[in-house]
Amino acid sequence: MKISSGFVGKNHQHFQSIESTHIFLSKLLTKTNPPEGFYVSSDFQSGGRGQIGRYWHSEAEKNILASYLFYPEKISARQIFCLHMWTSLVLLDVLQKNNIGHVSVKWPNDIYIRDKKIAGILIQNTLRQDTIKNCIISIGFNINQKTFPEDIPNPTSMYLETGIIYDRTKIMDEVNVFLESSYINLIDDIKSGNLYHKYVENLFGRSDFQLFRKENGELIKRKVRTVSEDGVLQLSDEGGLTENYHFHKVEWVKTM
Numbered sequence: 001m002k003i004s005s006g007f008v009g010k011n012h013q014h015f016q017s018i019e020s021t022h023i024f025l026s027k028l029l030t031k032t033n034p035p036e037g038f039y040v041s042s043d044f045q046s047g048g049r050g051q052i053g054r055y056w057h058s059e060a061e062k063n064i065l066a067s068y069l070f071y072p073e074k075i076s077a078r079q080i081f082c083l084h085m086w087t088s089l090v091l092l093d094v095l096q097k098n099n100i101g102h103v104s105v106k107w108p109n110d111i112y113i114r115d116k117k118i119a120g121i122l123i124q125n126t127l128r129q130d131t132i133k134n135c136i137i138s139i140g141f142n143i144n145q146k147t148f149p150e151d152i153p154n155p156t157s158m159y160l161e162t163g164i165i166y167d168r169t170k171i172m173d174e175v176n177v178f179l180e181s182s183y184i185n186l187i188d189d190i191k192s193g194n195l196y197h198k199y200v201e202n203l204f205g206r207s208d209f210q211l212f213r214k215e216n217g218e219l220i221k222r223k224v225r226t227v228s229e230d231g232v233l234q235l236s237d238e239g240g241l242t243e244n245y246h247f248h249k250v251e252w253v254k255t256m
Helices: 021-031 081-097 158-162 168-184 186-192 194-201
Strands: 012-015 039-042 064-070 103-106 110-113 116-128 131-141 210-214 219-227 233-236 242-245 250-255
Touching (some): 021 064, 081 116, 081 131, 081 186, 131 168
Antiparallel strands (some): 039 064, 110 116, 210 219, 219 233
């Protein structure tokens, strides 16, 4: 894939097949210091993983599988969730640029079209005292895949939404351009609150009750109320009482 953009994508390594772009970049970072904006992509992953170690299915040469490296040292460790918000909104921007609507972010950073998942994001940070030394952002973005295994509950792709076969290189370029332009303005958008407010405005699950599973296995019916600036999910029950949940303390079971 020949990519044309600024510092995001200027340095790029592509594989036809790899275990995982995320694992490859993590190992590379222990041996050398690639430039900011460097990323690894592949047509196929044999061992791709999403949040909580879940397997990420992607048919060869149909989708975008990529891992990016950034050095966001001006962002404090307390602001880590800003990276989740930022990357999620980039993918929303790409979808909207391609005239795909009804997009939202399912906390913390799954991208949905209506009630179907089109992309997932995995973020790994290395901290240095109270700052972020480096950040690996891995993206699985369904572009042209037409069918998915039955055990994947609610997948979709750009093709399934529109019937159009997309140029993956063009979509990759758009991801890079949106990543770069928004990264340049990220500190200002954090300080102004623009990043947070845009993320909350696009949250999935605010209009209807959803079924969740708590860490102890208990099933609960709740509605998404909001997410705090540091990434804590706030849910409300049918009586209006609210509960707060950190990462991995609660998970969606299904939409209702």
